[in-house]
Amino acid sequence: MSRSVLHVGRGAGLVMALLMVVAGGEATTTHAQPATEPQSAREYIQAAVADTINAAPYAGALWGIEVTNLETGERLFGHNPKHLFAPASNTKLLTAAAALRRLGPSYRYETGLYVDGPVRNGVLHGNLIVRGSGDPTLGGHEQRNDPTTVFRDWADSLKAAGITRIEGDILGDDDPFSDVPLGDGWSWNDVPYSYAAEINGLVFNTNAIDLEVRGRRAGMPAQVTWSPFETDFVRVRNQSQTVPRDSASDEDYERPFSENTFTVRSQIYPNEIQEETLSITEPTAYFTHVLRAVLLREGISVEGRGVDVDETPIKPRYRADSVRRIGTYRSPPLRNVVQTMNHESQNLYAEQLLRTLAVVEPPDTTADDLTEGSAELGALAVRTELSEVGIDTSRVRVVDGSGLSRKNYVRPRAMSRLLTHMWGEAPSDRSTAFYDSLPVGGREGTLEYRFRGGPAAGGEVRAKTGTLTGASALSGYVNTARDTPLAFVLFCNHHLADADDVRAAQDAIVNALAELPL
CATH class of the missing domain: 3.50.80.20 (D-Ala-D-Ala carboxypeptidase C, peptidase S13)
Incomplete structure (x- = not known):
């Protein structure tokens, strides 16, 4: 879908936003009256946000929010917009923008x-x-x-x-x-899962194997196979068990650091299939x-x-x-690589891009520790590109390309500025590639199962997700009821709520924005 047809369909009589927030296991419904004037629009957003983020599950959490009218450049709403947040996979927006600006959408490896x-x-x-x-x-x-x-x-x-x-x-x-091989600040708990695959100048099958566990008769080990063609580059120890359906099933995989020996301890039901992509080393x-x-x-x-x-x-x-x-x-051209990265939130693609920025057109530097092909030099390239679009990079920290590290920090104001630039100020080929890289709500990628109901339903929102334990992010674009395009940034850090509850709060706010008759 092109940006020009981003539209939220709704009946003429629909005049209020319905926000569903899970609190104490029960759904609490709150209503905010849509407004017709800019000032009351800000008050409406304020009410919608307050009704949502102040719910019991988010007690003690830190929220950072900014909403911008892309037609006028007016900031419609801000909540802690200058505080620093761990953006999780929203870091990929920084990586994508820098790569598209520095290498161009047609760049190919x-x-x-x-x-x-x-x-x-x-x-x-x-x-x-x-x-x-x-x-x-x-x-x-x-x-x-x-x-x-x-x-x-x-x-x-x-x-x-x-x-x-x-x-x-x-x-x-x-x-x-x-x-x-790994990003600065990555957790050892992430090994052996594919989202923490090793970074390298040569990559095959995202530096992973695709493992399948198939349940057989209760009491027997499951059948374990892997691709490509059960390569003997890895060794798999099958300690799985097929369990009766009235028992608990679970997936359990282990690979020690610096080894390519996997232990499968999954418990699985008869005829059930569990699939997992697991990272290799070397x-x-x-x-x-x-x-x-x-x-x-x-x-x-x-x-x-x-x-x-x-x-x-x-x-x-x-x-x-x-x-x-x-x-x-x-x-494939970079536009396709960036699309895969953001649609699937593919960490390895992001890390490879970051280091590519440290090889192809690297930034000038006299620092001895910023070597060619390093994450540090790639991060400098990202900060350089952010500075050139008007972002205060003294308040931005980038240490990896994917957001898997908790050492990344960015302000909602900076992310909003980036979204604004990539929407209407960047050259059209870069702007389109960036926009098309974002998952479509209710249809694909990490938003396939979100925004399937409410004013932003029907694939009318494009945004990038981000999730770490205790940190959640959603940033992107949505149109109001009168087709006014908005950029939004929704960060939540230090929460103890279930991740789905935080996503529900983010979705409620976006639905409220889509309902605005602005």
Whole structure:
């Protein structure tokens, strides 16, 4: 949907907002009368917000809210707009805007496939080298039906070059990025789940395996399988149990740091299927290991191993006559990468983008600790872009690209300013790419099951979610009853409420904004 058709349909007689707030297990209904004048509109928003955030479940929580009229630039409402908040995955809005501004919506990653030796009688007398660029999409969401598609295409390229046997190793070059695998301030509890996948210059299948647990007869272990093709790069210990349906079921997975051994302790009902995507460690070795397995399946023999080039004495000289490129994978354009990142709240995509900003067009700096490919240099690039759109970056802290860290801080006022800029001030290609990256309420991504009722229903709100324990965020765009576009920022930190209750409060406020006859 284009921005010009963002519209909230409603009957002429609908003149009040219905806010549903869960309090003490019961639904409390509050009404605020819509207003027709700007000043009374602010009073109406004030009443709607107060009725919502002052409910019992949010006692002691800190709320930060700002609402802006995008037609006039007027700030319609603010509640703690200058306080600092942990934005959770709303950090991805900062990453997306900076990447679109700095790289452009048409930017594409390129991953190259090289050989470093002669080919005689079908035999490559040398190594096969994969030169990474930080691309998060190879085997990712865009290729979910078969994450090995690119590897099989590369097998065809090798055959076209007359290669049916590789005498050397398959080397993975992940050098564009620093070797720090996780974000600053990430919790150890997040391992082994895919939302904390390791960051790397080479990425395959979002640096994860897709595991399935299938219940059998009660009392028996469940059947555990994983893809791609139950790769032996990982080891899986099956300690699961199929339990009767009158028992409690649960999912339980464990992977120690620096190991690729998974223990499955899930309890599952007969014929039930549990699916989980779990992160691996040593992504470059994973990439080359699976590539080797695919080549063997495609009829190309490989005598050597799949290894990280840093573990060998070889330093590829890509401009040397002996090194030739025989295959390339080009990612979808950045606009698509950003859309996947925000629709699915894909953390690894965000982290890869942050480090890409530290490699492609990095900001000028004399600081010794800001090295190429590092998160710190990428964060400087983000702050530089924020400063150029009029945000006071002395009151912004960015340490990762995804928002998984609690060390990120931003003010509602700053986020509102960013939304305003990307709406009407940025070049149209960047503005459209940013807007289209936001999930549509009630239809897709992280908002698929929200805004299915009320004035903002029917896919008429676009916004980015954000969730950490005790922190929730929702920022984006919605139209009023008279099609006036609004930008809104809703941060809630330090809450003890159930996450669904906080989301219900955010949705109630957005529905109230959609009801405004402004």
